[in-house]
Amino acid sequence: MSLRYDAELLPDIKVVGVGGGGCNAVNRMIRAKIPGVAFVSCNTDAQALMSSDASARIRIGEKLTKGLGVGGDPARGERAADESRDELYEILRGTEMVFVTAGMGGGTGTGAAPVVAEIAKDCGALTIGVVTRPFAWEGARRRRQAEDGVARLKDKVDTLIAIPNERLMEICPPDATVDQAFETADEVLRQAIQSISNIISQNGSINLDFNDVRTIMSEAGPALLAVGTGSGDARAADAARAATTSPLLDQSIDGALNVLYSITHNGTLQLRELDMAARVVAEVVDPSANIIFGTVVDPKVGESVQMTVIATGFPPRAQELEDPREVRKFVEIGLPGVTSLEDADLPAFLRRNIRSLNSLSAGGNAAVAKLAERR
Numbered sequence: 346m347s348l349r350y351d352a353e354l355l356p357d358i359k360v361v362g363v364g365g366g367g368c369n370a371v372n373r374m375i376r377a378k379i380p381g382v383a384f385v386s387c388n389t390d391a392q393a394l395m396s397s398d399a400s401a402r403i404r405i406g407e408k409l410t411k412g413l414g415v416g417g418d419p420a421r422g423e424r425a426a427d428e429s430r431d432e433l434y435e436i437l438r439g440t441e442m443v444f445v446t447a448g449m450g451g452g453t454g455t456g457a458a459p460v461v462a463e464i465a466k467d468c469g470a471l472t473i474g475v476v477t478r479p480f481a482w483e484g485a486r487r488r489r490q491a492e493d494g495v496a497r498l499k500d501k502v503d504t505l506i507a508i509p510n511e512r513l514m515e516i517c518p519p520d521a522t523v524d525q526a527f528e529t530a531d532e533v534l535r536q537a538i539q540s541i542s543n544i545i546s547q548n549g550s551i552n553l554d555f556n557d558v559r560t561i562m563s564e565a566g567p568a569l570l571a572v573g574t575g576s577g578d579a580r581a582a583d584a585a586r587a588a589t590t591s592p593l594l595d596q597s598i599d600g601a602l603n604v605l606y607s608i609t610h611n612g613t614l615q616l617r618e619l620d621m622a623a624r625v626v627a628e629v630v631d632p633s634a635n636i637i638f639g640t641v642v643d644p645k646v647g648e649s650v651q652m653t654v655i656a657t658g659f660p661p662r663a664q665e666l667e668d669p670r671e672v673r674k675f676v677e678i679g680l681p682g683v684t685s686l687e688d689a690d691l692p693a694f695l696r697r698n699i700r701s702l703n704s705l706s707a708g709g710n711a712a713v714a715k716l717a718e719r720r
Contacts, residue, residue, distance in 0.1 A: 374539065495507055
Protein backbone atom coordinates (compact mmCIF):
# COMPACT_ATOMS: atom_id res chain seq x y z
CA MET A 346 0.00 0.00 0.00
CA SER A 347 1.24 3.46 -0.87
CA LEU A 348 2.49 5.57 2.00
CA ARG A 349 0.20 8.38 0.80
CA TYR A 350 -2.73 6.31 2.03
CA ASP A 351 -1.33 5.72 5.52
CA ALA A 352 -3.86 7.56 7.67
CA GLU A 353 -1.13 8.63 10.08
CA LEU A 354 0.63 10.56 7.31
CA LEU A 355 -2.45 12.42 6.07
CA PRO A 356 -3.65 15.62 7.77
CA ASP A 357 -6.65 15.55 10.07
CA ILE A 358 -9.40 17.09 7.91
CA LYS A 359 -12.91 17.92 9.09
CA VAL A 360 -15.91 19.28 7.23
CA VAL A 361 -18.33 21.19 9.45
CA GLY A 362 -21.80 21.71 8.02
CA VAL A 363 -23.57 24.63 9.70
CA GLY A 364 -27.33 25.14 9.49
CA GLY A 365 -29.76 23.37 7.20
CA GLY A 366 -27.89 23.95 3.95
CA GLY A 367 -24.54 23.00 5.43
CA CYS A 368 -25.89 19.82 7.00
CA ASN A 369 -27.56 18.80 3.72
CA ALA A 370 -24.26 19.26 1.91
CA VAL A 371 -22.50 17.14 4.55
CA ASN A 372 -25.02 14.31 4.03
CA ARG A 373 -24.25 14.34 0.31
CA MET A 374 -20.50 14.23 0.99
CA ILE A 375 -20.91 11.29 3.35
CA ARG A 376 -22.85 9.39 0.71
CA ALA A 377 -20.07 10.15 -1.79
CA LYS A 378 -17.59 8.48 0.61
CA ILE A 379 -14.91 11.16 0.45
CA PRO A 380 -11.76 9.48 1.81
CA GLY A 381 -9.73 10.85 4.72
CA VAL A 382 -12.36 13.32 5.94
CA ALA A 383 -14.39 13.43 9.16
CA PHE A 384 -17.79 15.14 9.21
CA VAL A 385 -19.51 17.32 11.77
CA SER A 386 -23.06 18.69 11.60
CA CYS A 387 -24.05 21.78 13.61
CA ASN A 388 -27.59 23.05 13.86
CA THR A 389 -29.98 24.63 16.33
CA ASP A 390 -32.90 22.59 14.99
CA ALA A 391 -32.93 19.25 16.85
CA GLN A 392 -35.35 17.62 14.43
CA ALA A 393 -33.25 18.58 11.39
CA LEU A 394 -30.09 17.42 13.14
CA MET A 395 -31.61 13.97 13.66
CA SER A 396 -31.60 13.48 9.89
CA SER A 397 -27.85 14.13 9.65
CA ASP A 398 -25.63 11.20 8.67
CA ALA A 399 -22.58 12.73 10.37
CA SER A 400 -21.01 10.74 13.18
CA ALA A 401 -20.49 13.98 15.14
CA ARG A 402 -23.57 16.15 15.63
CA ILE A 403 -23.67 19.28 17.75
CA ARG A 404 -26.92 20.95 18.72
CA ILE A 405 -25.76 24.49 19.22
CA GLY A 406 -27.60 27.01 21.39
CA GLU A 407 -29.70 24.53 23.36
CA LYS A 408 -30.55 27.07 26.06
CA LEU A 409 -31.28 29.84 23.56
CA THR A 410 -33.42 27.96 21.04
CA LYS A 411 -34.74 24.97 23.06
CA GLY A 412 -33.97 22.72 20.09
CA LEU A 413 -35.82 24.86 17.54
CA GLY A 414 -34.56 26.97 14.65
CA VAL A 415 -33.65 30.65 14.89
CA GLY A 416 -36.44 31.96 12.67
CA GLY A 417 -34.06 33.10 9.93
CA ASP A 418 -32.30 35.53 12.31
CA PRO A 419 -28.49 35.43 11.87
CA ALA A 420 -27.98 37.28 15.18
CA ARG A 421 -29.67 34.41 17.03
CA GLY A 422 -27.62 31.94 15.01
CA GLU A 423 -24.44 33.71 16.12
CA ARG A 424 -25.53 33.70 19.77
CA ALA A 425 -26.36 29.99 19.51
CA ALA A 426 -22.83 29.21 18.31
CA ASP A 427 -21.36 31.43 21.02
CA GLU A 428 -23.25 29.42 23.62
CA SER A 429 -21.69 26.19 22.33
CA ARG A 430 -18.10 27.39 21.92
CA ASP A 431 -16.70 24.84 24.38
CA GLU A 432 -18.21 21.90 22.45
CA LEU A 433 -16.96 23.30 19.16
CA TYR A 434 -13.45 23.83 20.51
CA GLU A 435 -13.42 20.26 21.84
CA ILE A 436 -14.32 18.70 18.50
CA LEU A 437 -12.00 20.90 16.39
CA ARG A 438 -8.93 20.88 18.62
CA GLY A 439 -5.97 19.24 16.87
CA THR A 440 -7.56 19.38 13.42
CA GLU A 441 -5.19 20.58 10.70
CA MET A 442 -7.71 21.56 8.04
CA VAL A 443 -11.33 22.59 8.52
CA PHE A 444 -13.93 23.27 5.84
CA VAL A 445 -16.87 25.33 7.09
CA THR A 446 -19.80 24.90 4.73
CA ALA A 447 -23.17 26.62 4.87
CA GLY A 448 -25.91 28.15 2.80
CA MET A 449 -25.74 31.90 3.32
CA GLY A 450 -28.93 33.88 3.80
CA GLY A 451 -30.75 31.95 6.53
CA GLY A 452 -30.34 32.23 10.28
CA THR A 453 -28.15 29.45 11.64
CA GLY A 454 -25.72 29.03 8.75
CA THR A 455 -25.27 32.76 8.20
CA GLY A 456 -24.87 33.64 11.88
CA ALA A 457 -23.03 30.60 13.22
CA ALA A 458 -20.57 29.84 10.40
CA PRO A 459 -18.25 32.80 11.23
CA VAL A 460 -18.13 31.67 14.87
CA VAL A 461 -17.27 28.09 13.87
CA ALA A 462 -14.56 29.40 11.51
CA GLU A 463 -13.11 31.62 14.23
CA ILE A 464 -12.84 28.63 16.57
CA ALA A 465 -11.21 26.50 13.86
CA LYS A 466 -8.61 29.21 13.25
CA ASP A 467 -7.98 29.51 16.99
CA CYS A 468 -7.30 25.77 17.01
CA GLY A 469 -4.57 26.32 14.43
CA ALA A 470 -6.39 24.76 11.47
CA LEU A 471 -6.15 25.92 7.88
CA THR A 472 -9.74 27.13 7.64
CA ILE A 473 -11.63 27.29 4.35
CA GLY A 474 -15.17 28.59 3.97
CA VAL A 475 -17.23 26.97 1.21
CA VAL A 476 -20.66 28.56 1.01
CA THR A 477 -23.49 29.32 -1.37
CA ARG A 478 -25.25 32.61 -2.01
CA PRO A 479 -29.05 32.44 -2.39
CA PHE A 480 -31.09 32.38 -5.57
CA ALA A 481 -32.53 35.75 -6.63
CA TRP A 482 -36.07 34.48 -6.10
CA GLU A 483 -35.32 33.81 -2.42
CA GLY A 484 -35.85 37.51 -1.77
CA ALA A 485 -33.97 40.73 -1.08
CA ARG A 486 -33.80 40.21 2.69
CA ARG A 487 -32.16 36.81 2.35
CA ARG A 488 -29.68 38.20 -0.20
CA ARG A 489 -28.76 41.06 2.15
CA GLN A 490 -28.29 38.67 5.04
CA ALA A 491 -26.16 36.45 2.82
CA GLU A 492 -23.84 39.30 1.83
CA ASP A 493 -23.46 40.35 5.47
CA GLY A 494 -22.70 36.75 6.42
CA VAL A 495 -20.17 36.32 3.63
CA ALA A 496 -18.42 39.54 4.71
CA ARG A 497 -18.19 38.35 8.33
CA LEU A 498 -17.05 34.87 7.33
CA LYS A 499 -14.37 36.27 5.03
CA ASP A 500 -12.68 37.87 8.03
CA LYS A 501 -12.61 34.57 9.96
CA VAL A 502 -11.25 32.10 7.39
CA ASP A 503 -7.97 31.69 5.54
CA THR A 504 -9.80 31.64 2.26
CA LEU A 505 -13.41 31.75 1.13
CA ILE A 506 -15.11 30.05 -1.80
CA ALA A 507 -18.55 31.58 -2.34
CA ILE A 508 -20.72 29.91 -4.98
CA PRO A 509 -23.68 31.93 -6.31
CA ASN A 510 -26.74 29.69 -6.58
CA GLU A 511 -28.04 31.97 -9.32
CA ARG A 512 -25.31 30.60 -11.60
CA LEU A 513 -26.78 27.11 -11.18
CA MET A 514 -29.49 28.22 -13.61
CA GLU A 515 -26.83 27.88 -16.30
CA ILE A 516 -26.10 24.22 -15.54
CA CYS A 517 -29.49 22.94 -14.33
CA PRO A 518 -31.89 21.52 -16.93
CA PRO A 519 -34.66 23.94 -17.94
CA ASP A 520 -37.30 21.76 -16.29
CA ALA A 521 -35.41 21.33 -13.00
CA THR A 522 -37.59 21.41 -9.89
CA VAL A 523 -36.82 23.58 -6.84
CA ASP A 524 -35.66 20.48 -4.95
CA GLN A 525 -33.35 19.54 -7.82
CA ALA A 526 -31.87 23.04 -7.83
CA PHE A 527 -31.01 22.83 -4.13
CA GLU A 528 -29.62 19.31 -4.64
CA THR A 529 -27.39 20.73 -7.36
CA ALA A 530 -26.20 23.42 -4.92
CA ASP A 531 -25.34 20.69 -2.38
CA GLU A 532 -23.53 18.77 -5.10
CA VAL A 533 -21.44 21.81 -6.03
CA LEU A 534 -20.38 22.21 -2.38
CA ARG A 535 -19.49 18.51 -2.26
CA GLN A 536 -17.45 18.73 -5.45
CA ALA A 537 -15.52 21.76 -4.19
CA ILE A 538 -14.52 20.11 -0.93
CA GLN A 539 -13.85 16.68 -2.45
CA SER A 540 -11.62 18.25 -5.10
CA ILE A 541 -9.34 19.75 -2.45
CA SER A 542 -9.42 16.58 -0.34
CA ASN A 543 -8.47 14.45 -3.33
CA ILE A 544 -5.50 16.66 -4.13
CA ILE A 545 -4.14 15.95 -0.65
CA SER A 546 -4.98 12.26 -0.34
CA GLN A 547 -4.61 10.75 -3.82
CA ASN A 548 -1.42 9.46 -5.39
CA GLY A 549 0.02 10.81 -8.61
CA SER A 550 3.16 10.82 -10.70
CA ILE A 551 3.52 14.48 -9.70
CA ASN A 552 2.27 14.57 -6.11
CA LEU A 553 0.63 17.46 -4.31
CA ASP A 554 0.19 17.46 -0.55
CA PHE A 555 -1.25 19.44 2.34
CA ASN A 556 1.63 21.92 2.38
CA ASP A 557 1.01 22.75 -1.30
CA VAL A 558 -2.62 23.50 -0.51
CA ARG A 559 -1.60 25.52 2.55
CA THR A 560 0.80 27.60 0.42
CA ILE A 561 -2.02 28.62 -1.91
CA MET A 562 -4.84 29.01 0.63
CA SER A 563 -3.34 30.22 3.92
CA GLU A 564 -4.46 33.80 4.70
CA ALA A 565 -5.39 34.11 1.03
CA GLY A 566 -8.78 35.84 1.12
CA PRO A 567 -11.28 35.17 -1.69
CA ALA A 568 -10.62 32.00 -3.67
CA LEU A 569 -11.74 30.49 -6.92
CA LEU A 570 -12.21 26.74 -7.28
CA ALA A 571 -13.41 25.07 -10.45
CA VAL A 572 -13.39 21.64 -12.04
CA GLY A 573 -13.32 21.03 -15.79
CA THR A 574 -13.48 17.87 -17.89
CA GLY A 575 -12.19 17.28 -21.40
CA SER A 576 -12.15 14.42 -23.89
CA GLY A 577 -10.72 13.73 -27.31
CA ASP A 578 -7.42 14.84 -28.81
CA ALA A 579 -7.32 18.14 -26.90
CA ARG A 580 -8.77 16.70 -23.67
CA ALA A 581 -6.28 18.30 -21.25
CA ALA A 582 -6.48 21.76 -22.82
CA ASP A 583 -10.28 21.48 -22.99
CA ALA A 584 -10.41 20.52 -19.31
CA ALA A 585 -8.28 23.55 -18.47
CA ARG A 586 -10.52 25.87 -20.48
CA ALA A 587 -13.65 24.40 -18.90
CA ALA A 588 -12.21 24.94 -15.41
CA THR A 589 -10.99 28.48 -16.00
CA THR A 590 -14.27 29.59 -17.61
CA SER A 591 -16.73 27.65 -15.43
CA PRO A 592 -20.20 29.26 -15.29
CA LEU A 593 -20.16 28.74 -11.50
CA LEU A 594 -17.22 31.06 -10.94
CA ASP A 595 -18.09 34.12 -8.87
CA GLN A 596 -15.16 36.01 -10.37
CA SER A 597 -12.66 35.62 -13.18
CA ILE A 598 -9.45 33.69 -12.60
CA ASP A 599 -7.72 36.41 -14.58
CA GLY A 600 -4.86 38.01 -12.66
CA ALA A 601 -4.61 35.40 -9.86
CA LEU A 602 -1.23 35.42 -8.10
CA ASN A 603 -1.41 31.93 -6.58
CA VAL A 604 -2.65 28.91 -8.52
CA LEU A 605 -2.76 25.21 -7.76
CA TYR A 606 -4.11 22.77 -10.30
CA SER A 607 -4.31 19.01 -10.48
CA ILE A 608 -4.96 16.88 -13.55
CA THR A 609 -6.66 13.52 -13.06
CA HIS A 610 -6.18 10.94 -15.84
CA ASN A 611 -6.17 7.19 -16.37
CA GLY A 612 -2.40 6.89 -16.71
CA THR A 613 -2.13 7.83 -20.38
CA LEU A 614 -1.58 11.60 -20.08
CA GLN A 615 1.15 12.71 -22.46
CA LEU A 616 3.72 15.43 -21.80
CA ARG A 617 2.38 17.34 -24.80
CA GLU A 618 -1.11 17.32 -23.26
CA LEU A 619 0.20 18.56 -19.91
CA ASP A 620 2.04 21.36 -21.69
CA MET A 621 -1.11 22.43 -23.56
CA ALA A 622 -3.14 22.52 -20.32
CA ALA A 623 -0.41 24.48 -18.54
CA ARG A 624 -0.38 27.07 -21.32
CA VAL A 625 -4.14 27.60 -20.99
CA VAL A 626 -3.75 28.33 -17.28
CA ALA A 627 -0.66 30.52 -17.73
CA GLU A 628 -2.46 32.70 -20.28
CA VAL A 629 -5.14 33.80 -17.82
CA VAL A 630 -3.30 34.23 -14.52
CA ASP A 631 -0.80 36.89 -13.51
CA PRO A 632 2.51 36.50 -15.41
CA SER A 633 4.40 36.30 -12.09
CA ALA A 634 1.93 33.89 -10.45
CA ASN A 635 3.12 31.13 -8.14
CA ILE A 636 1.82 28.03 -9.93
CA ILE A 637 1.85 24.60 -8.28
CA PHE A 638 0.61 21.61 -10.27
CA GLY A 639 0.26 17.88 -9.93
CA THR A 640 -1.23 14.83 -11.60
CA VAL A 641 -3.38 12.03 -10.21
CA VAL A 642 -3.96 8.63 -11.81
CA ASP A 643 -7.52 7.37 -11.46
CA PRO A 644 -8.78 4.68 -13.87
CA LYS A 645 -12.39 5.72 -13.15
CA VAL A 646 -12.06 8.82 -15.36
CA GLY A 647 -11.65 6.60 -18.43
CA GLU A 648 -10.32 8.35 -21.52
CA SER A 649 -11.34 11.77 -20.20
CA VAL A 650 -9.19 14.19 -18.24
CA GLN A 651 -10.36 16.21 -15.24
CA MET A 652 -8.68 19.37 -13.99
CA THR A 653 -9.20 20.99 -10.59
CA VAL A 654 -8.02 24.60 -10.30
CA ILE A 655 -7.66 26.59 -7.07
CA ALA A 656 -6.69 30.24 -7.41
CA THR A 657 -6.12 32.97 -4.82
CA GLY A 658 -4.29 36.29 -4.52
CA PHE A 659 -6.61 38.44 -6.58
CA PRO A 660 -5.84 42.19 -6.73
CA PRO A 661 -8.56 44.27 -5.06
CA ARG A 662 -10.97 46.12 -7.28
CA ALA A 663 -11.20 49.86 -6.92
CA GLN A 664 -14.70 49.72 -5.40
CA GLU A 665 -13.39 47.40 -2.65
CA LEU A 666 -10.85 49.99 -1.49
CA GLU A 667 -12.38 52.33 1.06
CA ASP A 668 -9.85 55.11 0.60
CA PRO A 669 -9.12 56.50 -2.90
CA ARG A 670 -5.55 56.95 -1.70
CA GLU A 671 -5.27 53.15 -1.59
CA VAL A 672 -6.12 53.00 -5.29
CA ARG A 673 -3.50 55.66 -5.94
CA LYS A 674 -0.90 53.42 -4.27
CA PHE A 675 -1.55 50.76 -6.90
CA VAL A 676 -1.07 53.36 -9.61
CA GLU A 677 2.19 54.55 -8.05
CA ILE A 678 3.68 51.07 -7.49
CA GLY A 679 2.88 50.03 -11.02
CA LEU A 680 -0.02 47.61 -10.82
CA PRO A 681 0.05 46.13 -14.35
CA GLY A 682 -1.91 48.29 -16.75
CA VAL A 683 -3.01 50.82 -14.11
CA THR A 684 -2.26 54.38 -15.08
CA SER A 685 -5.36 55.99 -13.58
CA LEU A 686 -7.97 55.41 -10.89
CA GLU A 687 -10.39 54.24 -13.58
CA ASP A 688 -7.91 51.58 -14.79
CA ALA A 689 -7.74 50.02 -11.32
CA ASP A 690 -11.34 48.88 -11.66
CA LEU A 691 -10.63 46.94 -14.85
CA PRO A 692 -10.05 43.19 -14.92
CA ALA A 693 -6.42 42.19 -15.37
CA PHE A 694 -6.85 40.99 -18.96
CA LEU A 695 -8.16 44.43 -19.96
CA ARG A 696 -5.30 46.10 -18.10
CA ARG A 697 -2.88 43.92 -20.07
CA ASN A 698 -4.58 44.99 -23.32
CA ILE A 699 -4.21 48.63 -22.30
CA ARG A 700 -0.53 48.04 -21.56
CA SER A 701 -0.07 46.33 -24.93
CA LEU A 702 -1.78 49.17 -26.77
CA ASN A 703 0.32 51.74 -24.95
CA SER A 704 3.48 49.86 -25.85
CA LEU A 705 2.37 49.63 -29.45
CA SER A 706 1.76 53.37 -29.63
CA ALA A 707 5.14 54.10 -28.08
CA GLY A 708 6.87 51.81 -30.51
CA GLY A 709 5.22 53.45 -33.48
CA ASN A 710 5.67 52.02 -36.95
CA ALA A 711 8.51 49.70 -35.90
CA ALA A 712 6.23 47.80 -33.56
CA VAL A 713 3.55 47.59 -36.21
CA ALA A 714 6.08 46.22 -38.68
CA LYS A 715 7.21 43.54 -36.23
CA LEU A 716 3.59 42.61 -35.61
CA ALA A 717 2.99 42.30 -39.34
CA GLU A 718 6.03 40.03 -39.77
CA ARG A 719 4.57 37.53 -37.30
CA ARG A 720 1.19 37.30 -39.05
